Amino acid sequence: MTSHELTTAIYNRLKKARLIIVLCAMIVSLGMIFYALRKPVTYTSTASVFPLTSGNDNNATSTTLSALLGSETPKSFSEDASINIIELAQSRTTREEVAAIRDTASGNKTIAELLFDDINDHLGLFEQKIKVGSGPNALITWAGEQLKEGLNASINKNNMLILTFTGRSPQLVRTISYGFINKISLFYIQLKQEKAKRDFEFATGKVDSLRNVMNSKDNQLIAIDRRTLFTNTSKLEYKVPSENLIADKQMIRQQYAQAVANQQNAAYKLQKATPLIKVLDKPEPPYDIKNKSALVYGVIGFLTGAIVISLFLAAGIIVTFTKYEFNKAVFGTNVAANTRDAEKARPVL
Secondary structure (H helix, E strand, C coil): CHHHHHHHHHHHHHCCCCCHHHHHHHHHHHHHHHHHHHCCCEEEEEEEEEEECCCCCCCCCCCCCCHHHHCCCCCCCCCCCCHHHHHHCCHHHHHHHHCCCCCCCCCEEHHHHHHHHHHCCCCCCCCCCCCCCCCCCCHHHHHHHHHHHHHEECCCCCCCCCEEEECCCCCHHHHHHHHHHHHHHHHHHHHHHHHHHHHHHHHHHHHHHHHHHHHHHHHHHHHHHHHCCCCCCCCCHHHHHHHHHHHHHHHHHHHHHHHHHHHHHHHHHCCCCCCEEEEEECCCCCEECCCCCCCHHHHHHHHHHHHHHHHHHHHHHHHHHHHHHHHHHHHCHHHHHHHHHHHCCCCCC
């Protein structure tokens, strides 16, 4: 059998079964179209965020963009330590805090509840309904993992945070995107307030302590004055203690003034804590919409079905030809022609 004979045999076989091939290809095409139509449509929001800095702040709050972005890692845990904003956005704590946010526009439901309903309402062809445990935090934990799959955070060449989120509902995508932005901003505000609050409490304690010491020195001077009411105060035994107390009080007064200034500075920083990030591009529509094209999937299904059923119908001829060629290669042409087995092995086209 030559290759020409093989080609002719396959063509004749497929020609006879052309209706079956077309029918099977159409069935596969319809299946692919149905799959594409049942595939949930996804919406992707994009927000660009950059940090705000103030030139009047000290080194703890006026660091460069790289400090907030975490690109320059401090050598020790000091006031200059920073939290990488990407790790903050993707952290489990942030995700679960976002999942626990309540949306007043949706019946005061949490984002976790809205996400649970949204996924169950937009199931794919082979997806099953989501079931969550009955624990108090089971839904929040589950929603945090779902948010991890849809969230993507990166830093572009301009050192700006690019925050994207992909979901099945445009309204929920918007709510979740703003939730992440608010939680990131709130984290840095609380971090700044916590430092200022510690400084204020320390300065307040220092002021109270120095005030008590000053009062103690005043009481000692009053006591000396009473004891020396009818004595000669020019004597050193009376004069030196008084001068020492007055010098100590003057030194303590200077420390007290400095402590009060530090207290007021800490109180000012505590009161003026503002968002350290600013949204440049808000996560608003239009979103990047992705869905499966029914036309493309239908064409792919038709071609795939036609090829597969054609190979299946031609498989018998190809196997017979392969056996014949193998016998001819092993036993030789003359042997194959003079034996009955070789005649039986020769394919009938």
